[in-house]
Amino acid sequence: MSKIADGLLYSESHEWVKMENGIATVGITDFAQKSMGNIVYVDMPEPDDEVSQNEEFGAVESVKAASDLYSPVSGVVTEVNEALDDEPGLLNKDAYANWIIKVKISEPAELETLMDAAAYTDFLAKEA
Amino acid sequence: MEELKKTCLYESHVALGAQMSPFGGFIMPIQYSDIISEHNAVRNACGMFDVSHMGEFVVDGPDAGRFVNHVFTNDVGDIPEGKILYGMMLYPDGGTVDDLLVYRLADGADGKRFLMVVNAANINKDYDWACAAAEEMDVKLENRSDEYGEIALQGPEAEKTAKDVLGMDLSDLVFYTFKETSWEGFPVLVSRTGYTGEDGFEFYASQDVIRRIWAALLHAGVTPCGLGCRDTLRFEVGLPLYGHELSGTISPLEAGLGIFVKTDKPDFIGKEAILRMKAEGLKRKVVGIELFEKAVPRSGYPVEADGKQIGEVTTGYISISTGKSVCMALVDAGYAAPGTEVAVRIRKKTFPGKTCKKRFYEKHYKNQ
Numbered sequence: 001m002s003k004i005a006d007g008l009l010y011s012e013s014h015e016w017v018k019m020e021n022g023i024a025t026v027g028i029t030d031f032a033q034k035s036m037g038n039i040v041y042v043d044m045p046e047p048d049d050e051v052s053q054n055e056e057f058g059a060v061e062s063v064k065a066a067s068d069l070y071s072p073v074s075g076v077v078t079e080v081n082e083a084l085d086d087e088p089g090l091l092n093k094d095a096y097a098n099w100i101i102k103v104k105i106s107e108p109a110e111l112e113t114l115m116d117a118a119a120y121t122d123f124l125a126k127e128a
Numbered sequence: 129m130e131e132l133k134k135t136c137l138y139e140s141h142v143a144l145g146a147q148m149s150p151f152g153g154f155i156m157p158i159q160y161s162d163i164i165s166e167h168n169a170v171r172n173a174c175g176m177f178d179v180s181h182m183g184e185f186v187v188d189g190p191d192a193g194r195f196v197n198h199v200f201t202n203d204v205g206d207i208p209e210g211k212i213l214y215g216m217m218l219y220p221d222g223g224t225v226d227d228l229l230v231y232r233l234a235d236g237a238d239g240k241r242f243l244m245v246v247n248a249a250n251i252n253k254d255y256d257w258a259c260a261a262a263e264e265m266d267v268k269l270e271n272r273s274d275e276y277g278e279i280a281l282q283g284p285e286a287e288k289t290a291k292d293v294l295g296m297d298l299s300d301l302v303f304y305t306f307k308e309t310s311w312e313g314f315p316v317l318v319s320r321t322g323y324t325g326e327d328g329f330e331f332y333a334s335q336d337v338i339r340r341i342w343a344a345l346l347h348a349g350v351t352p353c354g355l356g357c358r359d360t361l362r363f364e365v366g367l368p369l370y371g372h373e374l375s376g377t378i379s380p381l382e383a384g385l386g387i388f389v390k391t392d393k394p395d396f397i398g399k400e401a402i403l404r405m406k407a408e409g410l411k412r413k414v415v416g417i418e419l420f421e422k423a424v425p426r427s428g429y430p431v432e433a434d435g436k437q438i439g440e441v442t443t444g445y446i447s448i449s450t451g452k453s454v455c456m457a458l459v460d461a462g463y464a465a466p467g468t469e470v471a472v473r474i475r476k477k478t479f480p481g482k483t484c485k486k487r488f489y490e491k492h493y494k495n496q
Contacts, residue, residue, distance in 0.1 A: 037356070038163050040445075041423065063163045
């Protein structure tokens with residue numbers, strides 16, 4: 001069973017968002033890390049890069065395959081998690097404690113298109 | 129789409145919670161726990177693989193030796209009973225039908241007998257090809273793929289594990305030889321072969337016996353390993369995988385496997401094309417590439433140099449054993465010399481690197 005954390009917002013492409021003071025912290029869900037297996041590389045944007053909702057902003061690479069990352073929000077990247085350069089497997093250890101990028105969001109209304117924990121639970125049940 | 133076949137160990141894989149995926153017409157375990165742990169188990173201790181999907185043909189009859197030498201690139205002419213050779217079957221144009229092992233079995237009433245072990249995805253194609261090549265000869269060719277099960281036990285502790293768990297003393301078995309022995313009264317063929325770059329053995333037996341051996345090894349705590357790490361292990365030591373480094377359009381010469389093609393024997397299918405390629409020089413070669421920065425070069429990604437595409441990646445990983453970003457790639461021969469600067473295109477970026485040996489990690493065979 002995949003873990004789903006309360007208090008986060010979720011996208012259909014299995015990214016999570018935590019909102020604090022207009023900054024979205026973005027990561028991948030436990031379901032995503034489990035289905036990918038050992039993560040060996042995370043291709044991340046640079047600070048100040050622009051990202052758009054549902055558009056590719058990088059990739060997570062497992063031993064077997066590359067999976068594109070889609071931004072759940074639009075805005076400007078303020079920070080990337082450099083710890084993942086040295087230890088991409090952190091995403092396997094705890095997908096919610098280890099984020100990928102932080103974004104200063106430009107379209108707050110987009111948050112309403114994301115799912116809460118209960119809706120994501122239902123979404124996963126339907127996917128399976 | 130043809131229905132996927134199950135090996136005799138399918139129920140065990142499901143019970144162990146393996147991630148299952150189609151491979152070569154079979155539904156096979158990709159990983160049980162995770163690829164990195166399984167890979168390291170084989171490099172540092174030992175692990176076991178269900179390789180029952182591999183195909184087995186038994187060759188018998190007065191022309192058995194002549195037949196094998198006609199379809200196979202290596203020379204079985206003088207090999208003794210118990211010896212194994214690696215080689216290929218070729219198309220007349222030098223492309224590869226398959227790569228395979230040939231075991232010289234104990235002689236039968238009609239003389240020499242052989243076991244051909246072929247790739248799962250190619251079983252039907254290979255059998256048809258071999259039968260067509262045998263048409264004018266006095267030879268019996270049996271496809272026994274559905275009767276045999278097969279387990280590969282691989283790693284530095286494989287010999288000790290075979291002794292402790294199965295009671296088989298294999299210390300005298302030489303690399304690339306086999307013996308027909310028994311286990312708990314059942315016939316088993318054991319060879320000192322594998323596809324990981326480590327010491328190890330492959331056990332061939334009836335499906336029922338294979339299930340029992342698997343259960344005994346599992347009970348003793350041997351790590352079950354899936355096809356995921358089978359690929360990362362064979363890749364690191366530069367072993368080819370049919371469909372990647374070898375194919376219907378990639379010759380063994382291009383793959384750097386010329387030593388398994390014996391052009392000094394009188395005749396084999398594809399020989400003329402091989403001699404012509406040797407005389408004219410190769411246009412493409414499979415090389416190793418090491419990237420300067422961390423990235424994952426994967427099968428099919430373009431390889432570039434001098435502002436143009438000069439080839440493509442055939443297999444690539446961040447090597448689990450070394451941490452380096454490396455791949456094998458089929459490139460224009462002009463860029464194949466070791467140390468040539470090339471780049472691999474990965475999504476929107478190009479990652480520079482240089483060509484190198486295909487062996488990214490040293491093999492650790494025993495009794496060679």
